[in-house]
Amino acid sequence: MQKVRVLIIDDSALVRKVLTTMLESDPAIEVVGTAPDPLIAREKIKLLNPDVLTLDVEMPRMDGLTFLENLMRLRPMPVVMVSTLTEKGADVTLRALELGAVDFFTKPNADLASTFMSCAPEICAKVRLAAGAKPRERADVRKLDVAPRLTADAVLPRTQAAGSRGGTRIIAIGASTGGTEAIRVVLEAMPPTAPPIVITQHIPAAFSGPFAARMDSCSAMRVCEARDGQPIQAGHAYIAPGNQHLLVMWDGARHVCRLHDGPPVNRHKPAVDVLFRSVAASVGAAAIGVVLTGMGDDGTRGLGELRDGGSPTLVQDEASSVVWGMPGAAWKAGAADEMLPLDAIAARLLALANSPVSSGAKRVGT
CATH class of the missing domain: 3.40.50.180 (Methylesterase CheB, C-terminal domain)
Structure with missing residues (x-):
């Protein structure tokens, strides 16, 4: 199965590193590059042609929402927002979904590295889903080990x-x-x-x-x-x-x-x-x-x-x-x-x- 090629956009070097480790723990995903801000990301999108972007909200030179709005107008592609779990972050993320983002992943506020890694199955699933969300239903992917499903x-x-x-x-x-x-x-x-x-x-x-x-x-x-x-x-x-x-x-x-x-x-x-x-x-x-x-x-x-x-x-x-x-x-x-x-x-x-x-x-x- 062809891997989902991901570009990570985040101004935090730690987040870029941890996200890369998380995503590449899934054999169906390949991180093809990272960018610390939207202006650098714009050039890397042209160069690398990724399948999915992960996009931070608050970044230097251009905020995530402005970048997303421009992206969806000029080159629509699947985007998963990475937002802090706060009321402000929630409102901005909802706006991002209105602008065309496929999904979002909530960034922990404390103990970033250890907390992030425990969420690897979630972010990997969201990225794989995003890759196939438009225009048709995504292809089946390898299922991760998850907790038993309960019914109503x-x-x-x-x-x-x-x-x-x-x-x-x-x-x-x-x-x-x-x-x-x-x-x-x-x-x-x-x-x-x-x-x-x-x-x-x-x-x-x-x-x-x-x-x-x-x-x-x-x-x-x-x-x-x-x-x-x-x-x-x-x-x-x-x-x-x-x-x-x-x-x-x-x-x-x-x-x-x-x-x-x-x-x-x-x-x-x-x-x-x-x-x-x-x-x-x-x-x-x-x-x-x-x-x-x-x-x-x-x-x-x-x-x-x-x-x-x-x-x-x-x-x-x-x-x-x-x-x-x-x-x-x-x-x-x-x-x-x-x-x-x-x-x-x-x-x-x-x-x-x-x-x-x-x-x-x-x-x-x-």
Whole structure:
């Protein structure tokens, strides 16, 4: 298999050295060069023609965002951002994803070398994914040794789907790689009177709050990071906090958000399968399930449970996905009724929300 050729851009000599060691520990990756700032990187890109860039945010002579914006305009290519795990770093990284970065890797604030090396499997996986993220789903790669996968049973036992409690539609969305931008596209098209939306996006704890605030600023809906016990209301969207599962529960009078500190499911916390299972159990056929772009198959089982309970289910199509892993897995498993391009999903959700609750929908591909 041809190796993924990587150029590392970071003003820290230590970070460049450690990143090189981490990435070259994977036999599928070759670091072809490093650069201390974007101006030197610009020349090395022309000379070395790398497959993927890792890009720091704060650098001399030109910041990472300015460089990324120019790069995506003049020579689009896969980029993985390397950002510090801070609120400021989170906001800048989210902006980078808006500009076209494929993914991000959080840089530890202390004990850099030892902490970084423990994260080698994560950054290697992100770089390999980035190499194949555009324009088609990446090729299969060698799997690393990882922890056992748990299912949603580890957090919430499966129960029979509920009836349509409260008579209100609730939209449940799951996403991962590329999802921050896909979610923005959906939320921007939603009116302030839209049905409530609950969202699980695979994201670190330091990023979920800034992400929710960013979505609130660009949507007519009120968007927030979900709080435990928070009532679920029309015109509002609730984003799962990083490192906590988001569940929807019926408290006897209304639907509320519940946060659960259980183990990772499908190696994710928050996990889409957990959200979807809770929605299937507490909302029943009045729910609408959506899986957007993302790596892996988290959400496939949960979307199937929603469909089994009579809920309409949708997935994003391959052409508009950064990675057609999650939506592709759900579609291939028969868990989705419809497959649509990203820019058509919001309108379809509103149409479904205004339709009578039924026992299912015809499976439609695009």
